[in-house]
Amino acid sequence: MGEAFGKGCHLHLIDGSAFIFRAYHALPPLTRKSDGLPVGAVAGFCNMLWKYVQEDAGSNAPTHAAVIFDHSSKTFRNEIYNAYKANRPEPPEDLRPQFPLTRDATRAFNIACIETEGFEADDIIAAYACRAREAGGRVTIVSSDKDLMQLVGDGVEMLDPIKNKAIGPDEVFEKFGVGPDRVVDVQALAGDAVDNVPGAPGIGIKTAALLIQEFGDLEALLERAGEIKQPKRRQTLIDHAEQIRVSKRLVQLDCNTPLDVPLEELGVQAPDPARLLSFLTDMEFRTLTNRVAEKLGAEAPAVKAAPQSEAPAAPELPAIDITGYETVTDMAALQTWVDAIREAGEVAFDTETTSLDDMRAVLVGISLALAPGRACYIPFGHVSGSDDLFGSAQPVAGQLPMAEVLAALRPVLEDASILKIGQNVKYDWKLLARNGIRMAPVADTMLMSYALNAGTHNHGMDELAERYLGHKCIPIKDLIGSGKSQIHFGQVAIDKAAPYAAEDAEVTLRLYRHFAPMLPAERVVTVYHTLEAPMIPVLGQMEMTGVKVDTQVLSRMSGAFAQKMAQLEDEIYGLAGGSFNIGSPKQLGEILFDRMGLAGGKQGKTGAFSTSADVLEDLAAEGHDLPARVLDWRQISKLKSTYTDALPTYVNPDTGRVHTCYSIAGAQTGRLASTEPNLQNIPIRTDEGRRIRQAFIAPEGHRLVSLDYSQIELRILAHVADIPALKQAFREGIDIHAMTASQMFGVPVEGMDPMIRRRAKAINFGVIYGISGFGLSRNLRIPRAEAQSFIDTYFERFPEIRAYMDRTVADAKADGSVRTLFGRRINTPGINQSGPAAGGARRAAINAPIQGAAADIIRRAMIRMPAAIEGMPARMLLQVHDELVFEVEENAVEPLIARAREVMEAAAEPAVKLSVPLVVDAGQGANWAEAH
Known part of the structure; x- marks a missing residue:
C-alpha cells in the first residue's frame, strides 16, 4: 500500500484513449524501421506522457497519477440500451496494433495503467475523481472530452493537453450553457450521435440548455412538459420522455465504479531508466530516447538497425567521404571517365536539373560513380544572375558545353552492354530522352527496394542511404533553400553542387551493390526484372506523349459549374433561412444541428459538429433537403476546383498536352499511381464527373480508344x-x-x-x-x-x-x-x-x-504493348487501374483494338495459365468519355 491520499495531494487522471487518438491524428504515419510496425500513435503518446507527467512542475505537478484506458468489451450501458455506441466505426487499421503498445509504454514510464473489463474509462476516471475529492485532494483530468465535464468543480478541473488550457466551470458553461451539475441533463436531451445516445429528436445543445435553465433540471422539465408553448417541442418531450430518461442513464458517469487499484497506490514514481529506455529503444524512438536518457542521467542504448536479408554478405566498405570527388571541366577528363565506364561495364549516374517537373526541367549537370569513393560531377548549366536560364542569366565560367558532354556520354548511355544504375531512373530517362538519348539498359535502386520491401518503408534515396548504408545525405534545402527564396540547382555554386551531386551517384552505386544480391536471395529477382524495371521506358514514353486536352471545353464546364453552384447556393440559403459560408463545416454544422435541430449531430473533440459526406448522406437519406443540396454543391465545387479550373494549368506550353506522372513504386500491391495531375481519380459515377472526360480529346484525324479488363x-x-x-x-x-x-x-x-x-x-x-x-x-x-x-x-x-x-x-x-x-x-x-x-x-x-495479381497483369500487358503496336499509327497514353487509353489514327482503330485486346487478354501467359478467361471491353470516340 502507498501513503494515504488526502489534503495536499494532487491526482492526475490521464484519458489514455484521448491521448492515443490525439497522437494518431496529429502526427504523420510512422513505422518501426526494423519490421514496419506502425508506431506513430505510440510515439506521440510517449511524448505526451513525458510532457504532462514527467516535465510538469510547480503547483500543477501531480503527487499521484494514472492513465485510464477503455477496455475492448461491452459495458453496463449496452444492457440499458443495446444500440449504445453501435454507430462507432472500427478504428483505423494501422492504429489497432498500437493499442497494446500504449499500455506497455505507460508501464515503462512507471505510471499506473488502468482498465477494467465492463467499464468505460470515463467511469473509472469519475470514480477516482470522486474519491480523491472526498479525501480532500485536488484532481486534474487531462482530457478535453465533453463527457467528463460533468465532473468539473469542487477541486476537480480538466486540462486540455493540446491547448494546455484549464477547463473549469466557466469553460463548461461556455460549452453547454449550464454549469457542470446540469451537463448531464443537457446531454440527455441533445443526445449524442457518436455514441448513439438517442436524446430528444430535434433538440440540440443550445435548445436543451435554454430548457434546463427555464425549468431547473431534467425531471422538472419532463414533469412540466405540458407547459411548453412551442407545440412540436412540447409533443417531442411528452412522446420521448422515457427515451430521454434512458439517455440520461447512458451519459451519467458512475462514481461508484469499482476500482481495482486503490487510490493510495497511484503515487508518482520515478521511472526505472533501464526499463523505460529499453522500451523506447525497442520502439526505435531515437530522439525521445536521447532526451529521456539525458534527463534521467543515463546512457541511451543504441537503436537496433533494420534487419538485413540473408543475401551474401557484402564486404565492409569505407565510409562515404564527400571531400574527394572530382569536378570535370575539360573534355580530356571527361574522356577518361568514359573510358573507365567502358572498362567497368557499369556506372551509377544522376542528373541535376532546374525543376522536379521532368517535362519542363533543364539539365544543368550529370554525376557519375564507378566505385566507392570514386565519383565525379560534370557541370554544364550553372548560371549566375537571373533565375531565367534564357534571360539575363549568364553561364558560370569553366563549364563544358552541354552538347559536347551529352555527345561524349551518349555512346556509353545507349550501349546495351553497359549497365546504367540510378535512383528513380524514370525521371533521368525522360530528361535524357528529351535531349535525344535513349538510355538502356538501366537498374533502379528505388525499384529494387520496392520489390524487396514494399509496405515496410519508403524508397527515397535519403531514407535508403540512412537505413542501409548508415549515411545521411546532404539535404537539398541546404543548397537551394526553401519557400520564396528558393533557387534552382543551376544557381547553386559549382563547388557546393559537386559534392551533393557526386554523393548521389556514389550512394546509388552502393545501394545497388547492397540490393542486387538480395533480389535472388529474397526470390524477387523475376519480379524486379519482368514487372518493375521494364516499366521505366514504357511509362517514360507515355508521360512524354501526354494527352490532348480541350481547354475551351473545360472553360465552358467551369462556367456551367459556377452557374450550377450559384443556383445551389440560392437553394441552400433558402432552406437554411439565410446566407452563410457553405464551405465552412463549422457554420454548416451549427445550422443543421443547432438552428434546424436535425438529429444525428456528431461533435468532435473541438465541439464542432461533423459535416462529413457520410453524415450528410445519412441526413439526405432521411429526406432532409438542405444536406442533399450541400452534397450536390460540394461535388460540383470539387469538380470545378480540382479539374475544370486546374487541368488547364497543367497543359505544357511546348506540347499543348497534359503530362501526368506515374509512380511505379507507389501502392504496396503494385498498382500505379498518377500525380501532377492525378488522372486516375477523375470520377465516373456521376454525370458531371463523366463530363470531365469529354475534355480529353483526340487530335484531328485520330480517335481515342479505351480497353478495360472486365471484372479482373x-x-x-x-x-x-x-x-x-x-x-x-x-x-x-x-x-x-x-x-x-x-x-x-x-x-x-x-x-x-x-x-x-x-x-x-x-x-x-x-x-x-x-x-x-x-x-x-x-x-x-x-x-x-x-x-x-x-x-x-x-x-x-x-x-x-x-x-x-x-x-x-x-x-x-x-x-x-x-x-x-x-x-x-x-x-x-x-x-x-x-x-x-x-x-x-x-x-x-x-x-x-x-x-x-491484377496490377501485375496490366503491367505485363503494358510492357508488351510497344512492341505489339510498333508500326501502327497509335500511341499508348494513359493507364487507369484496369484500363488502357490509346490515341490512334481513324483508319487504324479496329486493327489497334484487335492487337491490344490480344495482348491484354494473354498478358498472364506464359507465367500463369488462368482457369478463367480474361475479357477486355473496348470502346472508341472523339474523346475519352465516348471511348469508355
Missing part, C-alpha cells in the same frame, strides 16, 4: 480460390452478379429484381476487400444484421472463398508476407499481433494477392 479481380479470385461455380460462370459468359444472387438467394437469373443483383454485386466486390457487416450495411443502406446475414450466406454458398482467406492468412503469419501469382512479395506487417490488432493486416493480406 473477381476472375482472379475465382482462380486462386478455385471456386467451380464462379469459374464456370466466367467461362460461359454468364452475368456473374446475377449468378451470385441466384446462388445466394435462390432466385432465377431471368427476370431478377435489379436490387437483388445490386446486393450480390456489392458483396462480390466487397468480399475482395474484406468488407464487414457494418460496411455493407452502409453501402446498401440496410440494417447491419441483414448485411451480416448476406455475408454469412455468401460464405456458405462459396466455402472455397473462406478456405482461401484462411490459407492466405496462415501463409502471411508464417512468412510475414503474401505473394501474387507472379511472385510479387507484399509484406504484411502487424499480421502476427495479438487480438484485434491483426484485423487490418489480415484483410490486407487477403486482398493483396488479388489486387496485386
